[in-house]
Amino acid sequence: MRSWLAIDSDSDFSLDNIPFGIVSPLIKRGHWDDEPRAAVAIGEYILDLKKLFDYYYTQGKSGHAVNKFDHLFSCVIGYDTCKYGDVFTRSTLNDFASLGRAAHRQVREGIQVLLREDTPYPQVLKDDQLLRSTAICLRKDVEMHLPFAIGDYTDFYAGYHHAFAVGEMFRGAANAIQPNYNHLPVGYHGRASSIGVAACGSAAITRPVGQILLDPSAEVRKPTTAPSRKLDFELELGCFICVPPDQAGARVDVGEADEHIFGYVLLNDWSARDIQAWEYVPLGPFNSKNFATTISPWVVLADALEPFRAKGIPNQGPTPIQDYLKEDREESCFDIKLEVDLIAGDNATTICRTSSTNLMWSFPQMIAHHTLGGCALRSGDLLGSGTISGPNEGESGSLLELSRNGTKDVLLAGMESRTFLKDGDEVVLRGYCKSAAGVRVGFGECRGKVYPAK
Known part of the structure; x- marks a missing residue:
C-alpha cells in the first residue's frame, strides 16, 4: 500500500503497520497539552485519533461526515449512543484493547483506507485541509506516554x-x-x-x-x-x-x-x-x-x-x-x-x-x-x-x-x-x-x- 502522506521506504511506521500510542501534542504556547490521547504513527507523522473523532462529533451531526465515517468505524463507534467513541480520548489504550481483536482490526484497516493514496474517501481526511492541520502533526512534536495502565x-x-x-x-x-x-x-x-x-x-x-x-x-x-x-x-x-x-x-x-x-x-x-x-x-x-x-x-x-x-x-x-x-x-x-x-x-x-x-x-x-x-x-x-x-x-x-x-x-x-x-x-x-x-x-x-x- 502507498499513502498520500510522504513516507520514507525505510520507515518503521509504514502504511502496513499503523502502531498505536498515547501522545501529548506540542501546542504553540510551548507547553504540552494536558490531555494525553490515542494516536497512530505513520511515517514521520502522527494521526491524532481524538482530534479525528472530535471532528466527527462536531461536524457529523449536521450530516457533514456521518456517511464518510460510518463505513470505516461502524463496529467501534455508535453514532447515536456514542457507545465506544470516547475510547480514543482517554489517556491509555486499556479500554480500546478491551474491545477485542475484531475491533482493533476494524480500526486499523479503516485508518489504512483513510491514508491510502487511492482512498475512496479523499474528502474525509486527504482533501480536508482543516482536519489535516488539526489531526496530523510531526512525531517529533509530540511527547510519548506509557500506552497502557499496566496492572501486572x-x-x-x-x-x-x-x-x-x-x-x-x-x-x-x-x-x-x-x-x-x-x-x-x-x-x-x-x-x-x-x-x-x-x-x-x-x-x-x-x-x-x-x-x-x-x-x-x-x-x-x-x-x-x-x-x-x-x-x-x-x-x-x-x-x-x-x-x-x-x-x-x-x-x-x-x-x-x-x-x-x-x-x-x-x-x-x-x-x-x-x-x-x-x-x-x-x-x-x-x-x-x-x-x-x-x-x-x-x-x-x-x-x-x-x-x-x-x-x-x-x-x-x-x-x-x-x-x-x-x-x-x-x-x-x-x-x-x-x-x-x-x-x-x-x-x-x-x-x-x-x-x-x-x-x-x-x-x-x-x-x-x-x-x-x-x-x-x-x-x-x-x-x-x-x-x-x-x-x-x-x-x-x-x-x-x-x-x-x-x-x-x-x-x-x-x-x-x-x-x-x-x-x-x-x-x-x-x-x-x-x-x-x-x-x-x-x-x-x-x-x-x-x-x-x-
Whole structure:
C-alpha cells in the first residue's frame, strides 16, 4: 500500500503497520497539552485519533461526515449512543484493547483506507485541509506516554540461547539448562510501577543501589551496600494483553490465546548482575530487576505482524510437550530483526544483531501457562519474552553474555570498551520485519541512558 502522506521506504511506521500510542501534542504556547490521547504513527507523522473523532462529533451531526465515517468505524463507534467513541480520548489504550481483536482490526484497516493514496474517501481526511492541520502533526512534536495502565508485568525466560549461555557460564555445559526449562515457559513476576518509555529522547535510568557480595570466594560472605558495578541491558519483546469483559478470569486455551494479544513492543529489562548474583537464591531476582524496565512507546498490533510468521526454536526436551502447550501451527513466532546500539560519548556501536526466532516458547504458550492455575489476565498486562540471543558471536542480547560476566572486553567505536554499562552510556534497541517485496513493519526505538546512582 502507498499513502498520500510522504513516507520514507525505510520507515518503521509504514502504511502496513499503523502502531498505536498515547501522545501529548506540542501546542504553540510551548507547553504540552494536558490531555494525553490515542494516536497512530505513520511515517514521520502522527494521526491524532481524538482530534479525528472530535471532528466527527462536531461536524457529523449536521450530516457533514456521518456517511464518510460510518463505513470505516461502524463496529467501534455508535453514532447515536456514542457507545465506544470516547475510547480514543482517554489517556491509555486499556479500554480500546478491551474491545477485542475484531475491533482493533476494524480500526486499523479503516485508518489504512483513510491514508491510502487511492482512498475512496479523499474528502474525509486527504482533501480536508482543516482536519489535516488539526489531526496530523510531526512525531517529533509530540511527547510519548506509557500506552497502557499496566496492572501486572510478568517476565519470562523464553530465549533458549540466552538461557543456555548463562547456564553454561555458571554451571557448565552439562547443567546449563535446568530440567524444567524444556517443559514449561519459566517466568517470574516483575514490577509494573518501574516500567517507563522515553517521552522525548532517552528514558533516564538511575544506576541502582543494592547489596553486593564483592568477594564470593571469601570464607565469611559479608555483602556491602553500594551502587551496582555490573549494570546491564536485556533485549526482549513485550506483549500487551487484551481481555474482552466476557472472558475476564478465564483459563486461556493455547489455540485461542492469540485473541488475548493486543500488540507488541521492544522491551529492555535493565539488570544489576552483581546485586542479582547475591539475592536470587532461593526466590529469584528482586532489587536487581525492579528499578527500571523500558519499552518502546508505539505498540505494533498483532495483525500487523501476521505476514511475518516464522518457526521458532523447537522444543529441546527429551519428552513430549504437555498437551495444554501444544500449538497446531509450526510458525508460532515472528521473524523480527533485532539490533542493539551502545552509545558511549559521541560514538555508537552496534553490539548485537539477532532475531526473535530464537525464542523457544511463543507468547500464546506463555499465556496458556500463565492462566493454567487460575491466574486472571487483564487488559494492559505486560508479558516479557526474556532476553533474546542467538547462537553465534555478535548475537547476544546482554552484556553478561557479550563480556562473559565481565571477563572479556566488548570493543566499541572510538577506542572504547565495556564489560558492563558506565554512567552516561545510552542503549538503543531496534526491531523490524521486512518482506521480500520490501514491506517494512517496525517498532521504532527503545532508548535509555544511564545516570549516576542517587
